[in-house]
Amino acid sequence: MIDFGFGLSRSSSVKLDEVDLGLYHKLEALEPGVRVCMSCGSCTSTCTAGPWSGMSVRKLILNLQRGKDVEKMLSCCMLCGKCTMVCPRGINTRHLILSLCRIYGKKQ
Amino acid sequence: MKERFAIGFDPFVLPFLVGMVFVLGYCLFGLFRILWQLPREDRRKFLLSLITPATALKNIWDIFCNCLLHVKLWKRNKMLGFMHSSIAFGWFMLILLGHLEVFIYCPERVHLFYYPIFFNYFVANNESTIGGAVLFFLMDFFLLLVLSGIALAMIKRVRSRLFGMRRTTRPSMLDRIGLYSLWAIFPLRLLAESFTAHISGGSFLTIPANWVFRQFLGNDLNLLPTWWAYSIALGIFMVVLPFTRYMHIPAEMMLIPMRNAGLRIRHPRKGFAKMQVLSCPGCGVCIDACPMSVQKVNIKDCTVYLNRQIRRGNEKRIEEISDKCLLCGKCEAVCQVGVEGPKMRVAQRSVRRYGLTPDFAAIDTAPLVQAAAAQVSKAAAGPKVLYFSGCMTRLTPSIGKAVTSLLGKAGVEFTWMDREEGLCCGRPLLTAGRIDAALALIRKNQEIILGSGASVLLVSCPICYKIFTERYSLPGVRVVNYADFFAELLEQGRLKLEKSDICYVYHDPCELGRGCGIYETPRKLIGQAAGIAEAEKNRAESICCGGSLGSLTLDFAHREVMTRKALDNLYGSRADAIATACPLCLSTFRRYSDRPVRDLAEVLDASTVSSFQP
Ligand code: SF4
Ligand code: SF4
Numbered sequence: 023m024i025d026f027g028f029g030l031s032r033s034s035s036v037k038l039d040e041v042d043l044g045l046y047h048k049l050e051a052l053e054p055g056v057r058v059c060m061s062c063g064s065c066t067s068t069c070t071a072g073p074w075s076g077m078s079v080r081k082l083i084l085n086l087q088r089g090k091d092v093e094k095m096l097s098c099c100m101l102c103g104k105c106t107m108v109c110p111r112g113i114n115t116r117h118l119i120l121s122l123c124r125i126y127g128k129k130q
Numbered sequence: 131m132k133e134r135f136a137i138g139f140d141p142f143v144l145p146f147l148v149g150m151v152f153v154l155g156y157c158l159f160g161l162f163r164i165l166w167q168l169p170r171e172d173r174r175k176f177l178l179s180l181i182t183p184a185t186a187l188k189n190i191w192d193i194f195c196n197c198l199l200h201v202k203l204w205k206r207n208k209m210l211g212f213m214h215s216s217i218a219f220g221w222f223m224l225i226l227l228g229h230l231e232v233f234i235y236c237p238e239r240v241h242l243f244y245y246p247i248f249f250n251y252f253v254a255n256n257e258s259t260i261g262g263a264v265l266f267f268l269m270d271f272f273l274l275l276v277l278s279g280i281a282l283a284m285i286k287r288v289r290s291r292l293f294g295m296r297r298t299t300r301p302s303m304l305d306r307i308g309l310y311s312l313w314a315i316f317p318l319r320l321l322a323e324s325f326t327a328h329i330s331g332g333s334f335l336t337i338p339a340n341w342v343f344r345q346f347l348g349n350d351l352n353l354l355p356t357w358w359a360y361s362i363a364l365g366i367f368m369v370v371l372p373f374t375r376y377m378h379i380p381a382e383m384m385l386i387p388m389r390n391a392g393l394r395i396r397h398p399r400k401g402f403a404k405m406q407v408l409s410c411p412g413c414g415v416c417i418d419a420c421p422m423s424v425q426k427v428n429i430k431d432c433t434v435y436l437n438r439q440i441r442r443g444n445e446k447r448i449e450e451i452s453d454k455c456l457l458c459g460k461c462e463a464v465c466q467v468g469v470e471g472p473k474m475r476v477a478q479r480s481v482r483r484y485g486l487t488p489d490f491a492a493i494d495t496a497p498l499v500q501a502a503a504a505q506v507s508k509a510a511a512g513p514k515v516l517y518f519s520g521c522m523t524r525l526t527p528s529i530g531k532a533v534t535s536l537l538g539k540a541g542v543e544f545t546w547m548d549r550e551e552g553l554c555c556g557r558p559l560l561t562a563g564r565i566d567a568a569l570a571l572i573r574k575n576q577e578i579i580l581g582s583g584a585s586v587l588l589v590s591c592p593i594c595y596k597i598f599t600e601r602y603s604l605p606g607v608r609v610v611n612y613a614d615f616f617a618e619l620l621e622q623g624r625l626k627l628e629k630s631d632i633c634y635v636y637h638d639p640c641e642l643g644r645g646c647g648i649y650e651t652p653r654k655l656i657g658q659a660a661g662i663a664e665a666e667k668n669r670a671e672s673i674c675c676g677g678s679l680g681s682l683t684l685d686f687a688h689r690e691v692m693t694r695k696a697l698d699n700l701y702g703s704r705a706d707a708i709a710t711a712c713p714l715c716l717s718t719f720r721r722y723s724d725r726p727v728r729d730l731a732e733v734l735d736a737s738t739v740s741s742f743q744p
């Protein structure tokens with residue numbers, strides 16, 4: 023996209039070359055299921071923590087893929103397991119969340 | 131009676147003596163270490179319990195029943211029970227009688243460790259006196275008992291199915307050495323005593339054997355080598371004992387008093403947990419019991435392997451095994467020595483370090499409290515019922531619908547605490563080992579429940595029910611499972627059921643059955659509402675549906691195999707439909723079942739005839 027240097031709204035374009043995908047790749051190694059998410063949003067609609075924190079596994083995965091911060095969402099998950107039960111791709115979302123919590127903020 | 135040797139010593143006792151000293155030293159050292167690892171208050175509790183007469187008596191009784199007579203094994207399989215108790219009890223009696231003989235005939239030798247064991251070598255007794263004859267008879271009798279047990283053990287090695295076991299563990303190298311030396315001890319004792327019988331006396335076993343041997347081995351030169359062999363077998367067994375499964379013999383004797391003292395697992399590797407690990411003889415009963423064992427890849431994640439890996443210190447496998455388990459509790463239910471597999475795993479999960487800890491401080495419960503309180507206060511006289519359906523019920527809304535419909539029919543006024551929004555009960559966090567986070571959620575829920583002014587908390591999900599009864603502190607609030615609640619309503623005549631002609635097989639949910647000990651009430655209720663059949667494996671041995679939140683790593687493909695296996699068990703009853711009492715079992719079974727699956731509340735709701743008229 024051409025950047026004119028001014029605009030009505032802030033550009034929300036993501037430059038994938040520049041974002042830090044370190045966390046995402048580390049998570050991929052621990053829970054490869056993260057790759058098959060199709061962003062259907064089933065997890066979001068059932069999430070117990072959603073109403074309080076905007077937690078959504080779909081958004082969490084997207085944010086990771088764009089190198090954005092996920093801490094607030096992540097810290098509200100109650101591990102209730104509903105997202106796992108409804109995920110049409112059979113992703114073990116609880117394991118995904120736990121693995122992410124483990125590697126979060128750790129060096130290398 | 132006469133002592134054959136004035137010095138009362140022969141070099142052949144040395145192997146035995148070395149083994150004995152080693153094993154005693156090792157066990158005492160281990161015991162002190164484990165006691166040292168216990169938290170201070172637990173140690174106090176344990177030591178106090180040892181000198182409290184009631185628990186001390188119970189300890190002795192339990193040790194007698196479990197370590198010697200193996201009562202629990204008898205209940206499981208007669209052959210297995212006989213095999214173990216004949217070896218353990220027979221051996222114990224041989225040792226006891228040996229000591230008795232020393233006390234009676236040569237009390238000046240009681241300080242010699244080896245005297246009771248090799249009594250017949252050192253002392254020539256006369257079997258023609260009544261005391262001598264009885265003692266000799268008893269010694270031979272118990273030796274025969276042990277030998278019969280050993281014979282069965284040999285058969286079991288080859289054909290374990292005769293003993294009701296499909297799979298057993300493969301013994302390690304050291305285990306084998308221990309096993310073969312154990313097998314050798316008693317035949318060698320028989321040989322040694324038989325060779326000596328014409329000098330020292332004997333009874334129905336040893337005297338005929340002695341007579342046979344003397345027909346072709348006419349001298350006493352064979353005497354000493356057999357005693358040497360006997361002593362060496364004993365020595366080898368005792369030296370390898372601490373590194374083999376036979377460590378369970380001393381460990382279980384300490385585990386029982388610890389359990390009776392009310393200790394709990396606080397650390398996955400230390401103290402009480404360590405004692406449990408050492409007490410596991412690797413019998414393998416938990417392998418057949420474990421729902422994971424339907425697939426070969428998961429067999430090595432059963433509790434017996436957890437114990438084995440902990441003893442070997444294989445950290446990677448310990449982590450894997452701890453995360454995979456469904457925490458269904460079946461291994462604990464069938465375990466003869468009381469190894470708490472699920473609790474050990476949760477303890478292991480709880481020592482893990484995370485980079486991020488859940489934080490629920492931002493959750494504002496005030497609106498929830500207000501909403502609940504406003505509705506509870508509207509209720510007329512009588513108990514103020516607050517209904518908590520739990521997260522999982524959102525995926526099986528039919529349960530909530532049936533429960534509320536039943537409550538309406540019975541004229542019970544109630545408030546549905548998490549109809550719109552609710553918090554998780556905290557149990558999934560707890561089982562994942564994130565204890566602090568779970569406690570934070572528990573506090574939030576307590577605020578809501580206590581703030582609402584309710585006097586009864588009605589819970590339809592057994593997963594929630596378990597944590598509500600175990601971890602919540604709700605003074606003035608009665609926590610009740612819906613099965614119990616509906617049973618009460620039926621008794622009071624507020625609900626009336628008419629038997630339908632459908633036949634249900636009831637599946638015991640892990641959390642309700644093994645978890646909370648509620649087996650009969652749901653059956654009674656279903657029996658009043660419809661026909662009821664039983665599956666082959668039921669009650670405490672019911673098979674987990676495979677959907678359990680306890681497992682952190684099992685994926686759907688693996689779970690499906692378990693679910694189908696559990697369903698096969700239920701289909702075996704030839705019932706038309708399946709009934710259960712847990713939203714998670716319900717949704718898991720519904721995925722794969724070829725016949726209808728209903729919740730207890732749905733079954734009852736469909737059969738309720740009259741509505742309550744106040
Ligand atoms: S496990 Fe966490 S993310 Fe998934 S539904 Fe429950 S609260 Fe939401
Ligand atoms: S339900 Fe599964 S596939 Fe759908 S968005 Fe959530 S994680 Fe992705």
Ligand code: SF4
Nearest residue numbers: 410413414416434465
């Ligand atoms: S854990 Fe219990 S059932 Fe399993 S092998 Fe050990 S003693 Fe046997």
Ligand code: SF4
Nearest residue numbers: 420455456458459461
């Ligand atoms: S708790 Fe259940 S799944 Fe876990 S090891 Fe025991 S029997 Fe197997």
